[in-house]
Amino acid sequence: MCNCLKILAAICSRTLFALHGLLMVYVMVDIKKDDFYWSFLTGIVLLFIEMIVTLKMTKHGEWKWFSPMVFLYLCTVIPSIFVVEFDYLEIRMIINDTNSTDSECTKDVIKELSSEAQSAEELTVLVLILGRWMMPRGKMSRDQLAQLLLLYLALGADMLDILELMKEPSVKTNQTITVVGLCLFSWAIMQFTLILTQTLSSSSEDPEVGERGHSSSGVKNCVMTLCCTSEVWSVLITVLMQDGPFLVYRLYLVTREGVFNESMVFFICKNILSVIIQLYRVVVFVCNENRKRKKFKQLHINL
Numbered sequence: 001m002c003n004c005l006k007i008l009a010a011i012c013s014r015t016l017f018a019l020h021g022l023l024m025v026y027v028m029v030d031i032k033k034d035d036f037y038w039s040f041l042t043g044i045v046l047l048f049i050e051m052i053v054t055l056k057m058t059k060h061g062e063w064k065w066f067s068p069m070v071f072l073y074l075c076t077v078i079p080s081i082f083v084v085e086f087d088y089l090e091i092r093m094i095i096n097d098t099n100s101t102d103s104e105c106t107k108d109v110i111k112e113l114s115s116e117a118q119s120a121e122e123l124t125v126l127v128l129i130l131g132r133w134m135m136p137r138g139k140m141s142r143d144q145l146a147q148l149l150l151l152y153l154a155l156g157a158d159m160l161d162i163l164e165l166m167k168e169p170s171v172k173t174n175q176t177i178t179v180v181g182l183c184l185f186s187w188a189i190m191q192f193t194l195i196l197t198q199t200l201s202s203s204s205e206d207p208e209v210g211e212r213g214h215s216s217s218g219v220k221n222c223v224m225t226l227c228c229t230s231e232v233w234s235v236l237i238t239v240l241m242q243d244g245p246f247l248v249y250r251l252y253l254v255t256r257e258g259v260f261n262e263s264m265v266f267f268i269c270k271n272i273l274s275v276i277i278q279l280y281r282v283v284v285f286v287c288n289e290n291r292k293r294k295k296f297k298q299l300h301i302n303l
Contacts, residue, residue: 006060006136010054010061011051013131013132013135013136014051016127016130017047017069017073017131018047020123024076024080024081025038025041025044027116027120028079028080028083031083031084037083040079040080043072044072044073044076046072047069050068054068060136060137062135062137065194066193066194067193069131070128070132073131074190080120081117081182082182085182096173114167117163121160121163124189125159125189128192129152132145132148132152133149140195155191155242158188158242158267158270158271159185159188159189161263162246163181165181165250165264166181166182168259168261170257170258177253177257184246187241191238191241191242194237231281231285232282232285235279235282238274238278239275239279243275243278246271250267
């Protein structure tokens with residue numbers, strides 16, 4: 001029964017990704033009027049090959065740290081978002097050069113492209129969250145999965161705001177700002193391929209409970225835990241792939257480009273607080289590990 005549910009979850013999640021990927025490629029082909037872009041469906045075809053390999057090679061229907069399924073899906077969707085945004089940028093630049101912003105037809109084109117781009121980006125984040133919910137949990141508990149989905153919701157809102165900043169009046173025709181924004185979005189959304197939870201593993205042993213013969217190896221394990229735990233990795237990934245780069249990008253837009261809107265202060269403060277809190281968590285974890293290591297050493301000396 002469990003095996004059937006695992007297979008069903010794998011099929012449903014990949015079908016969701018495949019349908020949305022097909023839609024995004026269709027939009028890209030429709031915009032560029034070039035059949036070459038159908039080749040991006042290769043990632044969607046590989047999804048089902050990957051499913052067979054994953055179900056055959058893994059016990060729980062999902063890899064432990066990395067999701068090839070999400071990676072293949074993003075390799076199909078991200079180019080589509082780039083194409084839509086660049087097409088929208090070209091329209092804005094043409095309108096700016098010809099000073100034809102007063103035309104009703106022009107306004108309709110801008111509104112349509114803006115709505116199309118925004119819908120595509122929002123739907124991508126929603127599909128990622130729903131797909132993660134539908135796919136097999138692997139070794140994660142239900143509580144860890146719930147925490148991961150809540151984390152994805154928060155990350156997604158921050159990512160979508162970065163894309164909206166590119167369309168602010170003072171930078172909406174700046175190609176460099178658009179390219180950097182899209183690259184930051186692509187870099188950040190790759191976090192969804194990593195299966196890291198924000199919970200500390202409960203498998204750590206109290207040093208005084210373990211056997212005396214394992215005291216010296218316990219010291220080494222504490223040192224290794226500092227580098228290998230998912231707690232530290234999740235902190236580093238969040239800071240380096242999202243909050244850090246997003247904070248620098250937003251501060252640059254405010255100080256050098258004069259971009260400012262209602263949500264800018266909130267997201268800047270959010271990024272600053274996130275970086276501080278995440279680094280604080282690392283410090284707390286390091287202190288806890290040092291305390292454990294001292295207990296191991298003391299126990300070893302007393303033997």
